[in-house]
Amino acid sequence: MPNPRAAMLVIGDEILSGRTRDANMHFLAGEFTKRGIDLAEVRIVSDERAAIVGALKALSAAFDIVVTSGGIGPTHDDITADCVAEAMGAPIGVREDARAILAEHYERTGKELNEARLRMARIPDGATLIENPVSAAPGFTLGNVHVMAGVPSVFQAMVASVLPKITGGAPMLSQSIRVERGEGDIAGPLRILAEEFTDLSFGSYPFYDAGLHGANIVVRGTDPGRVDAAMMRLNDLFAA
Amino acid sequence: MPNPRAAMLVIGDEILSGRTRDANMHFLAGEFTKRGIDLAEVRIVSDERAAIVGALKALSAAFDIVVTSGGIGPTHDDITADCVAEAMGAPIGVREDARAILAEHYERTGKELNEARLRMARIPDGATLIENPVSAAPGFTLGNVHVMAGVPSVFQAMVASVLPKITGGAPMLSQSIRVERGEGDIAGPLRILAEEFTDLSFGSYPFYDAGLHGANIVVRGTDPGRVDAAMMRLNDLFAA
Structure with a gap:
């Protein structure tokens, strides 16, 4: 059986503006290689709805596995979840399971679950949550798309929790x-x-x-x- | 006038396999930002003809400027020049001006201009050569696509020789x-x-x-x- 073919979509302009060097792509490439998953394409796009939706549609149709990083925080430019919902044709809203995770986390840390933070509980219908042991706000899996945070420590933790669920091939x-x-x-x-x-x-x-x-x-x-x-x-x- | 929008296509599997971390993307992003050119998208694909040609067609149609890196050396997996010719609908063959540059370089360094090296003189019709002060084999510009080497020192030298010819916008x-x-x-x-x-x-x-x-x-x-x-x-x- 041939190895599954994967793509990664990096969302946000840190790398495109030259502000930071990529770290998540390098990490994911190494993890995939160990597990016999071929990372066949990476795209990096900025926080523009049309660019994100277009890339998601193309990649989720062409590859077995798609991993996204970035754009799932509380700020106005964090639009990944809504773009994934649009690309995959799923409704989206604040979901109770995600809201409960955030409510518990912010109560424990003495912070307010305000309107901005509540945006991080926007999860498409039908998606499975991905645990975030670092800062609570979950990622999610919808169809063949795994949506993860851009902060490297959170991204790595999310990759670790998703990888065992993905069937790889013979390690390369x-x-x-x-x-x-x-x-x-x-x-x-x-x-x-x-x-x-x-x-x-x-x-x-x-x-x-x-x-x-x-x-x-x-x-x-x-x-x-x-x-x-x-x-x-x-x-x-x-x-x- | 809005700043020109650019895309980069990185060709080869060094980054996709996790073997190396990107350097060229980070360099180009910084240079473009200084000159008021918005790097709006980056794609990384492996040495597969269909993937390279598909990405080139999409990016050259959607953006003002496209820069490629990688895949223009003498080995069997160096297929970028032929893919650019196909994507842009241009004939390609060993071109006399490029052959002369290589002939002079290898004569000076005491090496043979063998069949493999002669592949580096394959340049599409209508393309303008990009000087390579490091290792002689030229890049080229065809339409809005600038084709450069993947070795960072050569890539940077080629960017330096092309940038003055590109009209940027107000620096970001x-x-x-x-x-x-x-x-x-x-x-x-x-x-x-x-x-x-x-x-x-x-x-x-x-x-x-x-x-x-x-x-x-x-x-x-x-x-x-x-x-x-x-x-x-x-x-x-x-x-x-």
Whole structure:
């Protein structure tokens, strides 16, 4: 059975404005790889309703699994939940189970569950809540879309609670070799190897540092014996 | 005149597999912001022809400017140039001007311009070359699509040579204030401010660190006087 194919939608302009560097994408990519889920596409869009809805429709139709991050807080630019509802054709409103979680959390921490915070209890009908052990406000799963917070610590906790429920495939294994030779000298032999080992993927990642140049060749596949066999061939070809 | 809207397409599976963290997106976002170009969307796709061509068609139709990074080297998985030609409906082949640049470079460095390296001279008809001062193999501009290398040092050099040719808008200015208060308490006043200063954008970026939580509020706009005015209001509201 082929591995499930996943996409991620990052919502918000922190990354698009250059203010911050991505962290959630890198985390999710690593977790998916370990579980045999192929992260096949990532999109980053700003807090614009049309952009979010359009991306959600496209990705939820094209991929087995979609994970979103960002835009589920209490501020005016947090519109992800409403956009997911629109994209998936589900009604949305303040849901009692989510409201109860927030009410208990804010009572315990001595804060008011005001109108802004109550926005975080807006959950589409039919969605399953995702636990948020960090700051209470839940994410949710609707169809194949898993809606998570953008704050990295919360995102990571939500990924941890959703991952066991997702059926992955054989974990993707990778091995790499560093070759201090121009990519143009590597390309010919590498193409022949890629044609021979069609069940593996061969990536070539050039580097230029400290006056040296070359490439890291990464072999990926689910069968450890095949990955080993390809690495032996690579060693024969390039370790001279 | 509104600022031009741009998109970036990152090609290759280094980021999708979790092997590396993005650097080019962060660099481009910062450069665009300085020049008054709004980076409105980023997509990351793997080395699959259909995914690359589909993304190129969608982005080049929807945005004023598209920048791609990755997939223009000599190896078998470097298919960006051919995909751009297909998406834009242009013929492609080894072009004499690009071949001459490579021939001179490899003669000078004592390497062979072999079949793999010659792939890097495949440039669509009608494209303008983008200089590569690091490793010679050029990028190119075709229509509103600027095709650049994925190696960060080369990508940055190519961005530097293309940016002066792109007409930007008024540079986007930003100021921020750190508020050690829950986002739920910030959200109400912030929404009122956002409705008053409709020419500015207000972002709220929550943090939880070292036991503290709160949010950084970022005000963005092109008019320095308006950004200052909004910051004074924010200080009055939250600096207590």
